[in-house]
Ligand SMILES: Nc1ncnc2c1ncn2[C@@H]1O[C@H](COP(=O)(O)OP(=O)(O)OP(=O)(O)O)[C@@H](O)[C@H]1O
C-alpha cells in the first residue's frame with residue numbers, strides 16, 4: 001500500500017493503543033526519507049519526552065532531535081501558555097497571556113487546550129519550515145474535543161456580545177455603561193457574576209473577552225485549517241487501534257464521531273499484532289497449543305472485522321523488546337512496508 005505525502009498527518013484513537021509510538025515512528029520514517037518534519041504531541045502523558053529522550057526539552061518550544069546519525073526532525077510538546085505567548089506576540093495583544101482568566105482557561109484541563117493546539121498547528125504550518133507536520137492527539141474523547149474546538153471558536157466569535165464587550169472595555173466605568181447597552185439576558189448573567197465573583201473578576205472577564213477578540217485572526221485561521229484537514233490532498237488521518245485491547249467498538253465509535261471532520265480516505269492502524277510471532281511458536285504442551293490457536297483465531301477474526309469497516313488497514317506487530325526506544329527503532333523501519341508515494 002502506498003501512502004501519499006501530505007502537509008498534515010493526524011494520529012487518533014482510544015487510550016494506550018500506541019498513538020504516540022506510531023506517530024513518532026511515522027515522523028522518523030518521513031524524516032529518513034528526506035522530508036522536513038515537525039512532530040507535535042498534545043499527549044498529556046508526555047510519552048514523547050521519554051521516547052525521544054527529550055528530558056531537558058522545554059514544553060512549548062520546538063526542539064531539534066537527532067534520533068540517529070541519519071534521522072533528524074523537530075518536535076514540540078504542546079504547552080498552551082507558550083502558544084498564547086506566540087499568538088499574543090503576533091497579534092500585538094501582549095495582555096493576552098497576562099490576563100488571569102486566559103491563564104486559567106489555558107491550564108491543562110482549562111477547556112481551551114484543544115483550541116490552542118489548532119492555533120499552534122496553523123502557526124507552525126504558516127512558518128513554511130515543514131513539509132509535513134505529524135500530530136499525536138490525546139485519547140478518544142479529548143481527541144473529539146480537539147475536532148470540535150473549531151466549532152467552539154466559531155460560536156464564540158459569532159456572538160455579537162463580543163462587540164459590546166469590546167466597546168465597553170474602552171470605557172472607564174464599564175459596569176455603569178452596561179445598564180444602558182446590554183440586553184436583559186446578558187445583564188442578568190453579568191449581575192449574577194458580579195454578585196458571586198465581585199467587580200474585579202468581572203473587569204478581568206471583560207478584559208479577557210476583549211483581548212481574545214483582539215487575537216481573533218489567529219483563532220479564525222485555526223478555523224480555516226479545519227477545511228484543509230478535510231481535504232484528501234492535505235491530510236492523512238490515522239485511526240489507531242490495537243489487537244491487545246480488541247477495541248473494535250471504540251474504533252468504530254471514534255470513526256463515527258470524527259466523520260464530520262475527517263475525510264473518507266483515512267487509514268486504520270492495527271497495532272500490536274502477534275500473528276507473525278505466534279506462527280513461529282511451536283508449543284508441545286496441549287494447553288499451550290490450545291492457547292496459541294485461540295490467540296491466532298481471535299486476532300484473525302478481529303482483523304477480518306476491521307477490514308469490513310475500514311477501506312485501508314495497516315498492521316503493525318507487537319515488539320517484544322522491553323524498551324520504548326527499541327519499539328521505536330523497529331516500528332519506524334516497519335513503516336517502510338507502507339511505501340511513500342513519490
Ligand atoms: N507495536 C508495539 N509493540 C509493543 N509495544 C508497543 C507497541 N506500540 C506501543 N507500545 C507500547 O504500548 C504502550 C502505549 O503506547 P503509547 O503511549 O504510544 O500509546 P498511546 O495510544 O499514545 O497512549 P495514550 O492514549 O495514553 O496517549 C507503551 O508502553 C508503548 O511502548
Ligand SMILES: [Mg+2]
Pocket residue numbers: 019020021043045047136137138
Ligand atoms: Mg499518547
